[in-house]
Amino acid sequence: MERTISRGDWQPPAPPSLRGKALRSFRDYALNDVQSRTLTPRTRELYERQLERLILPHFGETEVEKITTTNVRAWYAQLCPEQPTQRAHAYALLRSILSHAVDDERITANPCHIRSATSRRRMKNVEPAKPDDLARLQSELQPRFALPILIAGWCGLRSGEVRALRVKDVDVVGGWIRVRQGVTRISGQVLVGPPKTPASVRDVAVPPHLLPSIKTWIEHLPKGEAERYLFPGREPTAPMSEKALRHAFAKAKELIDRPDMTFHDLRHTAATLAAQNGATTAELMRRLGHTTASMAMRYQHSSAQRDRQIAEALSSLLKSEEK
CATH class of the missing domain: 1.10.150 (DNA polymerase; domain 1)
Structure with missing residues (x-):
């Protein structure tokens, strides 16, 4: 001693x-x-x-x-x-x-030393929906089925965030959706509370083409009820159920012939479309409500169309030099 x-x-x-x-x-x-x-x-x-x-x-x-x-x-x-x-x-x-x-000084060193053990390889090659697919949903599906899916596909909201939206969370004049809460189901009980992480509390700009449909939907809801859910369940005071959202998404997948898609793939769609139109990693983090750059990057995908645009842009560089 x-x-x-x-x-x-x-x-x-x-x-x-x-x-x-x-x-x-x-x-x-x-x-x-x-x-x-x-x-x-x-x-x-x-x-x-x-x-x-x-x-x-x-x-x-x-x-x-x-x-x-x-x-x-x-x-x-x-x-x-x-x-x-x-x-x-x-x-x-x-x-x-x-x-x-x-x-706590129970042990002198952490025995977990496996490299890359917390990283994961994507088992499924996610193919984001195309803008034409989303446009078709908007024109051919009833708003009660289409709008929750379109908000996820264009704005990148999670399933629980879409279902927890209230009328007051949508600014159709300024074109913003304010994500302030989320719906979760724990041990059979539906809970509405803060979103997944502090970074998930955010304001998301809505593409202008989607605002008229959202405005029309709100106009058909009871007046003067800003606290009312944007997509209510069977009971007006309850949010849309997970089962109802799955039913709406099943109709959407059938319409655009994408049986492979999951609802979460719509976040990949939103991130990919934003990235292809110039969004930086920091902007994607803010839009999707992520805390790290690696999480935001995980949702970006290349596409054959975008790769063709890049190839054509490279050729244009040579043509400009020849001139």
Whole structure:
């Protein structure tokens, strides 16, 4: 002990609250860690589900101090090989919990050292909808089916953000949609609260061609009810249900012959169209409500049409030099 002290390696014992029996196992420590975080209800439910299904079956009864890099690598090697997104999220959660254990001086170093484990390869090659597809939806579908899809496809709103819009959130004169809340479903209960992240609270400019349809839709809603949902459910005081939105989207996919599309692919559509028309990464982050550039870049896609335009632009450079 004297030699340890003289070398400067001695550390005082961790507080009893962390070394006590109640938090000795990884299960107890991890659940306590997640409960102590400031999270949205949806994120908290997601973390708890990832713990119970993917992490605790392997590490639950192990003492935090006895989790090694070898243990982590063995767990990761067999973890959801066909589900890269779940795999990346579960690893990120484990790493963050053990990082807190380092901060709490339960362990001296984080055993999670797998390179690129939190990145994920896109398993599906997303093909964004084309402007002509969106135009067809606007002209041929009833507004109650078309407008939620068009707002997602042109403005990049998430499903829960579209469903949570109120009449007062839409400025048809200035051409803005104010994203201030979102709809989530947790344990069978529908909750309306803040959007996914602080960056998701944003104002999104609406393409002018879409404003007349939105204005007409609002004019058919009861007057003087600014707090009313823009797309109400069966009960006027409730937002459109997820089932109703899926029904509307099924009609849209059939009309444009895109059975492969998901509703979330409409965010890819909005990002791609904006990027092709000159939006910078910072502008895409703001428009989509992202916190990092990498997240915004993930939603950008090239297209054969855009590649042809680039090729033609390159040829024009040569022609201008010849002149």
